[in-house]
Amino acid sequence: MDKSEILKTVNDIFIDVLDDDTIVLTYETTANDVEEWDSLNHIQLVVAIEKQFRIRFTSQEIQSWNNVGELVNSISNRVH
Amino acid sequence: MEQPLNYIYQKIETLSPMHSKKLKKNIAFFDERYYEQANSFFARYINILHHDHKTLDYSIDCYLRMIADVNSETVEFLRTGKYTSSTFAEVNQRVYARPETMEYYMHGLIMSQFLWKHHYQMLQYFTDTLPQYIKATKSYLEVGVGHGLYLSKALEILNDNTTLTAVDISETSITLAKNFIKDSRINYNLKDIFEFNNRKKYDFITLGEVLEHVEDPLKLLQKLKTLLSDEGILFFTTPTNAPAIDHIYLFNTVGEIQDIIKAAGFEIETERSLLSEEVSPERAAKLKIAILYGAFLKKSKAS
Numbered sequence: 001m002d003k004s005e006i007l008k009t010v011n012d013i014f015i016d017v018l019d020d021d022t023i024v025l026t027y028e029t030t031a032n033d034v035e036e037w038d039s040l041n042h043i044q045l046v047v048a049i050e051k052q053f054r055i056r057f058t059s060q061e062i063q064s065w066n067n068v069g070e071l072v073n074s075i076s077n078r079v080h
Numbered sequence: 081m082e083q084p085l086n087y088i089y090q091k092i093e094t095l096s097p098m099h100s101k102k103l104k105k106n107i108a109f110f111d112e113r114y115y116e117q118a119n120s121f122f123a124r125y126i127n128i129l130h131h132d133h134k135t136l137d138y139s140i141d142c143y144l145r146m147i148a149d150v151n152s153e154t155v156e157f158l159r160t161g162k163y164t165s166s167t168f169a170e171v172n173q174r175v176y177a178r179p180e181t182m183e184y185y186m187h188g189l190i191m192s193q194f195l196w197k198h199h200y201q202m203l204q205y206f207t208d209t210l211p212q213y214i215k216a217t218k219s220y221l222e223v224g225v226g227h228g229l230y231l232s233k234a235l236e237i238l239n240d241n242t243t244l245t246a247v248d249i250s251e252t253s254i255t256l257a258k259n260f261i262k263d264s265r266i267n268y269n270l271k272d273i274f275e276f277n278n279r280k281k282y283d284f285i286t287l288g289e290v291l292e293h294v295e296d297p298l299k300l301l302q303k304l305k306t307l308l309s310d311e312g313i314l315f316f317t318t319p320t321n322a323p324a325i326d327h328i329y330l331f332n333t334v335g336e337i338q339d340i341i342k343a344a345g346f347e348i349e350t351e352r353s354l355l356s357e358e359v360s361p362e363r364a365a366k367l368k369i370a371i372l373y374g375a376f377l378k379k380s381k382a383s
């Protein structure tokens with residue numbers, strides 16, 4: 001799976017979990033850009049992404065991403 | 081002086097912007113009494129902290145440590161559908177018997193009473209309803225007194241000649257409650273509630289967020305029934321889907337809580353189900369958003 005496909009899947013998960021179909025993510029998007037992306041929703045997103053891609057993040061990773069691009073990189077390192 | 085609430089919200093925003101975002105969403109749902117009550121609570125609380133050579137920054141730090149715990153427990157809970165601990169022995173060792181953990185946890189929890197919408201609303205429900213029972217309450221017992229905030233409210237509301245008793249399994253909680261309330265009328269007992277028995281019956285018992293801390297909540301309600309006078313009232317609160325370091329019994333739905341109320345031989349006088357996030361009931365179920373349930377119960381006549 002290439003990164004643009006991952007980004008698209010992640011975007012769909014954001015739309016579903018945050019219940020907002022206007023969300024358009026780019027690699028540069030941060031939590032500041034998405035109103036509903038707060039601490040609790042972050043956890044909901046992380047676990048939904050794990051389930052979708054059948055992967056497990058470490059607890060350090062969960063707190064480390066500064067933007068969507070870094071999140072996509074973490075996913076990309078795990079799915080081949 | 082700057083209002084404590086402003087200071088707290090600003091500090092949390094600097095230290096944890098993502099959590100601050102979540103907190104700010106709640107603000108819209110606080111009622112008009114909120115600012116006055118929260119600021120006066122924090123003013124009193126800050127005084128107590130000062131006596132202990134601590135500042136509000138210390139408590140904000142405790143609160144954020146508690147949030148970090150809740151967040152990591154939530155990740156596990158959403159992954160597995162279970163709480164991470166399931167026995168009393170585990171959480172006793174992990175939390176109650178550890179003064180250091182218990183200390184930041186209780187300071188964090190008392191802060192949350194005025195930062196979380198559902199905690200604030202539950203406290204209002206309690207203080208708005210308790211006055212109905214002033215006359216009938218000659219003796220009052222609180223089980224799992226924790227930080228002591230509910231007991232301090234009961235003390236303000238009830239008659240001066242009502243006897244007040246508190247039980248908690250953690251020494252840290254008892255010390256905190258004593259410092260917070262500072263009133264010699266209260267009789268404190270450092271005990272596991274299952275081992276508490278002083279052959280007295282109480283007209284009113286409060287059990288705030290303890291049911292999810294025991295292996296067999298039905299047994300706990302039955303135990304409290306034996307401590308309650310015939311016409312007595314039990315006020316209790318417990319959450320669904322609320323992962324925390326010391327929660328062991330998972331209620332998936334409010335229906336499951338109502339079932340054990342009946343099974344224990346109680347009837348509901350009034351009840352509240354307070355969502356921890358403002359979402360529709362469908363989304364709350366889908367995302368397993370915690371609901372804080374609270375009710376005033378009396379012994380059911382049939383049993």
Ligand SMILES: C[S@@+](CC[C@H](N)C(=O)[O-])C[C@H]1O[C@@H](n2cnc3c(N)ncnc32)[C@H](O)[C@@H]1O
Binds near residue numbers: 225
């Ligand atoms: C989450 S705190 C609740 C504090 C407060 N009542 C409230 O509603 O915010 C739970 C408290 O119950 C106490 N506790 C837990 N299990 C207990 C038991 N078996 N007997 C007595 N106290 C217990 C803990 O030590 C802690 O102080």
